[in-house]
Amino acid sequence: MFTFRRPKVRLEVPRLRPRNEAAQVPRISLAELTPELLPYLGQAAYIQLSLFESLSRVVIDAPTVAFKQDLGPAAGQALDKHQRLVAAIRREVDDPAAIMQPFAAAIDAYREVITGANWYESLASIYVSAGILDDFFELLAAGLPGGASPQIVHILDADSGRSAIATILTDAIAADPRLGSQLAMWARRIVGDTILITRSAVHLTGNSQSDEQKMEPVLTEVIAAHTRRMDGLGLTA
Amino acid sequence: MFTFRRPKVRLEVPRLRPRNEAAQVPRISLAELTPELLPYLGQAAYIQLSLFESLSRVVIDAPTVAFKQDLGPAAGQALDKHQRLVAAIRREVDDPAAIMQPFAAAIDAYREVITGANWYESLASIYVSAGILDDFFELLAAGLPGGASPQIVHILDADSGRSAIATILTDAIAADPRLGSQLAMWARRIVGDTILITRSAVHLTGNSQSDEQKMEPVLTEVIAAHTRRMDGLGLTA
Numbered sequence: 111m112f113t114f115r116r117p118k119v120r121l122e123v124p125r126l127r128p129r130n131e132a133a134q135v136p137r138i139s140l141a142e143l144t145p146e147l148l149p150y151l152g153q154a155a156y157i158q159l160s161l162f163e164s165l166s167r168v169v170i171d172a173p174t175v176a177f178k179q180d181l182g183p184a185a186g187q188a189l190d191k192h193q194r195l196v197a198a199i200r201r202e203v204d205d206p207a208a209i210m211q212p213f214a215a216a217i218d219a220y221r222e223v224i225t226g227a228n229w230y231e232s233l234a235s236i237y238v239s240a241g242i243l244d245d246f247f248e249l250l251a252a253g254l255p256g257g258a259s260p261q262i263v264h265i266l267d268a269d270s271g272r273s274a275i276a277t278i279l280t281d282a283i284a285a286d287p288r289l290g291s292q293l294a295m296w297a298r299r300i301v302g303d304t305i306l307i308t309r310s311a312v313h314l315t316g317n318s319q320s321d322e323q324k325m326e327p328v329l330t331e332v333i334a335a336h337t338r339r340m341d342g343l344g345l346t347a
Numbered sequence: 348m349f350t351f352r353r354p355k356v357r358l359e360v361p362r363l364r365p366r367n368e369a370a371q372v373p374r375i376s377l378a379e380l381t382p383e384l385l386p387y388l389g390q391a392a393y394i395q396l397s398l399f400e401s402l403s404r405v406v407i408d409a410p411t412v413a414f415k416q417d418l419g420p421a422a423g424q425a426l427d428k429h430q431r432l433v434a435a436i437r438r439e440v441d442d443p444a445a446i447m448q449p450f451a452a453a454i455d456a457y458r459e460v461i462t463g464a465n466w467y468e469s470l471a472s473i474y475v476s477a478g479i480l481d482d483f484f485e486l487l488a489a490g491l492p493g494g495a496s497p498q499i500v501h502i503l504d505a506d507s508g509r510s511a512i513a514t515i516l517t518d519a520i521a522a523d524p525r526l527g528s529q530l531a532m533w534a535r536r537i538v539g540d541t542i543l544i545t546r547s548a549v550h551l552t553g554n555s556q557s558d559e560q561k562m563e564p565v566l567t568e569v570i571a572a573h574t575r576r577m578d579g580l581g582l583t584a
Contacts, residue, residue, distance in 0.1 A: 159406075159415060166403030166422070169396075175451050176444035178396060179433060185403070186426045189419055196416060207413035214412050 143312040143324055144253025148202060152209035153217075153311055154247045154266070155195035159210075160217045161243075162188040164225070164236050165271075171229055177278060181233075184271025188240070194265045198258075220307055224300050230282055234293045237275045238300045241339050245332045246308045279343050294345040301336065301347075305329065380549040380561055381490025385439060389446035390454075390548055391484045391503070392432035396447070397454045398480075399425040401462070401473050402508075408466055414515060418470075421508025425477070431502045435495075457544055461537050467519055471530045474512045475537045478576050482569050483545045509576075516580050531582040538573065538584075542566065 144150060165185035172178040199206040224235040244266050251262040283290040308329070314321045333347075340347035381387060402422035409415040436443040461472040481503050488499040520527040545566070551558045570584075577584035 156412070159419065162419070162422075163403065163407045166400065166407065170400045170403065174444070175393070175448050176442075179444055179447070182396065182399070182426055182429060185399075186423060186430070189423045189426075192419060193423070205413075207411070207416055210416070211412050 141253035143314075143328070144250050145311070145313045147254055147258055148199065148209050149212075150247075150250065150254060150311075151195055151199045151202075151262075152206075152211075153213040154262070155192055155199060155206065156210040156213045156217050157243055157247070157307075158188050158192035158195060160221045161236065161240050162192055164221055164232065164239075167225075168229065168233050168236065171232075173229060180274045180278065181271070184236075184274055187268055187271045191265055191268060195262075198261070198265075216310060217307070220303060223303050226296060230279070230289060230293060231296050233275060234279060234297055235300050237272065237279060237339070237343075238297050238336065239304050240272065242301070242304045242332055242336050243307065245335050246311070246328070249328055249331065250311065276339075276342060283344050290345060293343075294340070294347075297340060297345060297347070301333075308332070378490035380551075380565070381487050382548070382550040384491055384495055385436065385446050386449075387484075387487065387491060387548075388432055388436045388439075388499075389443075389448075390450045391499070392429055392436060392443065393447040393450045393454050394480055394484070394544070395425050395429035395432060397458045398473065398477050399429055401458055401469070401476075404462075405466065405470050405473065408469075410466060417511045417515065418508070421473075421511055424505055424508045428502055428505060432499075435498070435502075453547060454544070457540060460540050463533060467516070467526060467530060468533050470512060471516060471534055472537050474509065474516060474576070474580075475534050475573065476541050477509065479538070479541045479569055479573050480544065482572050483548070483565070486565055486568065487548065513576075513579060520581050527582060530580075531577070531584075534577060534582060534584070538570075545569070 162185055165181060165188055169178050169181050169185055172181060196206045199209050203209060224232075224239055226232040226235055248263050248266045251259045251266070253259075254262060279293070283293065309325070312321075312325065337347040399422055402418065402425055406415050406418050406422055409418060433443045433447075436446050440446060461469075461476055463469040463472055485500050485503045488496045488503070490496075491499060516530070520530065546562070549562065574584040
């Protein structure tokens with residue numbers, strides 16, 4: 111779906127921390143794509159709230175008490191990211207809900223779409239979605255004005271309890287290869303919907319050729335990190 | 348349903364912090380009622396997990412983004428209490444899930460029973476349930492062996508985001524007196540089910556007269572605190 115092509119330019123923005131490998135990932139520029147601070151924060155905060163809600167559902171529906179307990183901290187981390195982003199909004203304006211509101215309908219719809227037909231699909235959705243969106247918003251933060259960027263990157267860079275999710279998925283896939291095929295197929299569907307959310311987050315010029323050129327290296331990097339996460343689960347992205 | 352009768356004895360255990368008033372609440376003894384450390388922690392931890400799940404549902408179903416944001420921290424606090432209690436279990440044994448498991452079915456059933464017919468009923472349930480159960484387990488902690496008690500009281504004594512819940516309920520009741528009557532009636536139903544959970548948590552001798560004598564002052568104090576919270580909402584308990 112996306113090819114891993116190495117852009118020729120090296121610009122000044124930070125790259126994502128490589129996760130579980132030392133691969134060199136190219137530095138890319140996102141400043142022109144980053145929206146104004148408040149819409150950026152509003153959408154990022156609502157995405158974390160939505161991830162929290164999805165994680166709460168998998169905690170509620172978890173088939174065992176042990177899974178509930180393993181996944182609770184992941185829900186807590188998404189909530190913590192939400193609250194820190196809300197605090198950042200509140201430093202600018204009094205009503206964070208008004209800043210998040212414009213993004214609520216699209217993200218609520220997205221959350222419904224990525225709700226799986228069963229518990230493992232829903233868990234895989236969260237793993238795919240949180241991975242891509244956290245990485246994307248972290249890259250996008252590089253274009254934020256003033257001193258906002260390092261603080262936001264620090265908020266989004268927290269682990270998100272992903273290791274607990276990965277362990278549960280890896281164990282289940284190892285025990286049932288058919289589940290692995292099913293989740294690999296499901297994850298591919300989720301990626302498309304998730305990329306749509308990333309597109310809605312950027313400031314586009316309306317010149318589609320130019321916009322594509324700017325987005326491509328970002329998506330290439332984000333998808334490469336996603337592919338590594340799928341590899342880690344034993345799935346083909 | 349329960350009368351507020353002042354026991355004649357003053358023993359050594361701490362009383363609940365008076366909430367919003369300086370009423371003198373009698374000190375009561377619970378040492379004989381407190382179960383062994385691990386079952387105590389297992390039930391308390393699972394109750395907090397269950398409260399977290401209920402709070403997550405009201406966040407998910409909240410009618411406005413502002414309510415979602417107000418209630419998120421309450422969910423986070425219940426989860427935090429759960430995780431700290433799990434950490435206390437882990438200091439004793441390797442498998443906290445096994446310690447919580449025996450309580451899962453009864454508490455899951457209780458959570459279903461207290462799920463309201465609408466969003467405000469569910470929110471009121473959480474307010475009633477978290478208030479009574481946190482207070483009760485806090486009092487019960489006084490009977491724990493060794494140095495466990497102060498640490499557990501410290502965990503349970505956190506505010507639980509109750510002020511955010513109280514504000515939402517108070518505003519809604521003030522705006523719609525019919526809702527107030529409905530919630531007052533609903534809260535009375537919830538109290539009975541919640542008291543059943545407290546009874547399942549204590550170590551009873553089987554001598555029902557003696558057991559009632561021990562339980563009564565505890566329940567009196569817990570219900571008095573509950574009544575003050577209902578008064579605070581403008582409801583008759």
